[in-house]
Amino acid sequence: MTAQETPGWSDLGWDSWTNLALVRARLAAGADPDEGAYFHERPLHVVAERGSPEVVAELAGRVADVDAECEGRTALWEAVFHDRPDNARALVCAGADPWRPMMGGWSPGRLSLAGPTPGLFFPFPPGHARLTEAETAAVAEAARLVGVLEGLDGDGFSLTCVRGVSAAEAARLLAAEPATEEELEEVEEDPFDDDALRFVGVTDVPGGCVVFQEWGYMAATPGVMKALSAGTVAYGMYANPKSGNQGRVYRDGQVEEWDTHPGGGDAFPEDSPEEILRTYLYDGCAEAYCFAGAGLRPADARSLTEPDTFLRLPDGDYWA
Template sequence: MSSEWPAWNDLAGIRAHLDAGADPDALVHGWRPPLDFAAEYGTPEVVAELAGRVTDVDAVNEGRTALWTAVSEGRPDNARALMEAGADPWRPLIAGWSPARLSLAGPHPDLFPPRAELSAAESAAVAEAPRLIEALAPGRDGGFSLACVAGITAAEAARRLEASPAEGPEEDDEFDDLDDLLVGATDVPGGCVIVQPWGYAAQTPGVTKALSSGTVCYAMYANPKSGNQGQIVRDGTIEGWDLHPGGGVPRPDATPEEVLLTYLYKHEAPAYCYAYTSLRPTDSRSLTGPPDQWLQLPTRDHWT
C-alpha cells in the first residue's frame, strides 16, 4: 500500500488508510508521528480516530506530545479531543512545562482544569508579548542582522566594538553597494540594538562577543536563503548557535524562560531577540531605522 497519508482533515481517508494496514505509530517521513501532524493540521474527528489506534496517546517525539503540539499551535479543539482520549495535560515535558501549564500563557487559559498558575515573572512576560510585537511592527524583510544587548547604551556598544561614527547610507542607495562594516546603533529601554539592514555583520561572533561583556546578547541574521539564524552570547561566550528565534518549537535543552518565549513569539523572530534580552522598545525605530547613530566597525576578522 502507499505510504502517503491522506490530508489530515480527511477522516474517511485516514480511517481507510489505517484499515488497510498503515501503522499509526510510524513516523511520517521519518520525522513526526501521524497523531502529531493531526494535532496541528487535522480535525478533532481525525485526532480522535488516530488517538484510538496509537499505542500511547502521550508518546513523546522530540520532547513533545501530540497534546503539546495542539496547545502550542493554537488548536484547542484538538487538545480537547486528545484529553478525552486519555492524554495527560499535566505531564512535564520541555524544561518542566506541561501542555496545560503552557496553555495558561495563551488565548485559552481555561482549556484544562486548573492545577497551577504562572509565576509573576511569567505573567509579566505574557502581558508584554503583544505590546512588544505591536511596537516592532511592521518590521523588516529578510537580509538584515541585529544584536540586542541588555544593560548597555549605544555609546558603550560603540566603545566595545572600537567603532567610529560614520555617515549613513542615502535613502536611494542600493544595499548591494553598501559597506559590510557599517552598522546602526540605537538606545532602547533596557539596553541597545545594533542593526545592519543589508547584511550579517551585527551577528558575527566578533561583534556579539565584544558586546556581551558582563551581560547577554541575542543576535540573529534573517538569512533570505535559509531562514532566521540566532545566537546567544553571554559575557563573551557563545551559549547557542544556529538557533531559530520565532520558530515555534523549543530546542530540547531550552530553559523554562526560553520555552515560554518560544510560545509567545512564534513567527516573531526579532521580537524574540528583544524579549530574550528584556529590551522594551516603544516603537520600531531601533529595528527599522533610522538609528541613533551609524558606526564603522574596524577592519578585521569579525568571525573570530
C-alpha cells in the same frame, strides 16, 4: 500511488492530515497509528500540530497510548504549543492528560494559561501550579512587544540586542566611529557594495541597545557579538533571504547558541522553563524573540527602522 499501494505515512503532505477519508484509508491498508510519520515523529503528534479535530479523534482512538511522548512531549503538548485548541479538546476527550508535567516542568494545561485560550482546560484542578508572577509578566510583555514590532517585514537584515549596554558603550566596544553623511549617502546609493557592510545602526532602548543593519549580516557576526556580549548577553539574528532566520546567542564573549530559529520551531527537553515559555510566546515573531531574550523593552520599532546613530566598523575579520 494509491493508499492501498502506500500503507504508510511518509508521503503525506501538510494538508493531507486534515483529510479524514485519506487517513482512514491508510489505516485500513495497514498504516501504523503509532509509528512512521516524518522520520521520528508519531502520527498523532503530527496530526495534533497540523491536522483536523476529526483526524485527531480517529488516530487517538487507535493508538496504544494517547499520552505517548516523542522528544519529551505528548500529542496534547503539540496541540497546545501550536495553538490548536480544537485538536487539544479532541485529545482530552480521548483521555489525554492536560496536567502531565513535561518539557521543563510545564504541562500542556499550564502552558495553555500563557496562550490565547487560557480557559481551555478549566476548571483548574487543585494541586497544580498556576503561572508565577514572573511568567504572567512575561506573557503581558510578549503581547506588548509583539504589538510594538508587528508590521515589520522584509529580509536580508541583521540585528543584535544587547542587555545593559548603551549605544555609546557599544560603539566603544566595537572600536567604531560615527559615520559621516557622505558615507551614508554612498551606502544608500549601493547598499550591496562590500564596503557598505562596515556600517551599522545603533539605538538605545530600555534595557540596553540594538545594533542593526538593514542591508546585510554584519550586525550579527561573531566579531560584533563577541565584543558586545562581554560581561552580558546578546541575542542576534540574520534574516537570510535564502534559508530563513538564523539566530545566535552570545554570553560573556562566548557563543552559547548558533544557527537557531528564533520565533519558530519547537521547544526541547533540554531548554530551561523560561526558554520554553519564550519560544512559545514569540512563535512567528523572530525580532521580538531577540528583544525579549536580551531583556530589552522598546517603546517602538525605531531601532529597526530609523536607528539613532550609524557607526563605521573598523576593518577586520568579523567571522574569526
